[in-house]
Amino acid sequence: NAGVTQTPKFRILKIGQSMTLQCTQDMNHNYMYWYRQDPGMGLKLIYYSVGAGITDKGEVPNGYNVSRSTTEDFPLRLELAAPSQTSVYFCASSIAPRGGHEQYFGPGTRLTVT
């Protein structure tokens, strides 16, 4: 049981390039989330999904897109990278969060846009 895995661990992008951050979970969780964490700050929600085929925006969705074609995978797409997207990106998953279920986080992807 690997939990939540993310690839790549590190990436450097030039301004205007695009890339996809991969996230996979093997716990059969319906809910999945993408957060970003800027230096010295708490995490902010980018997008979330409540199940395959269903996604919605979080607090800071501009510049990102997501898809959820399977229960396991929740990739995050950056289309035109900007320096403001330099951050650490965390993917998380949980059972449908009723009655207080925890979220499980991946190890993160550290992205630098120059």
Added chain:
Amino acid sequence: DAKTTQPPSMDCAEGRAANLPCNHSTISGNEYVYWYRQIHSQGPQYIIHGLKNNETNEMASLIITEDRKSSTLILPHATLRDTAVYYCIVRVGDAGGTSYGKLTFGQGTILTVHP
């Protein structure tokens, strides 16, 4: 979701109990108190959560005041590996409405455990 207030930093000697306070004076009746921690450069790790009663697991204890306006996370025997940022988060338990289970992270408390 209710806002939380935590001290920015705390110190603790190794082997002693670490008591981390959290104020959530505007908490609603259906909101849970969650604690997560983030060890340097890693993803956040779930510690414990509770609604009204005190809770204990293998990692920590959670003490919630009777009026639910504040809580304390207790690490009974802190080790150097417990050095981390600790986040107190208040969140609605049900997935309905607009909560969708999201976690709102504040600045947290930097706990430093020293030898």
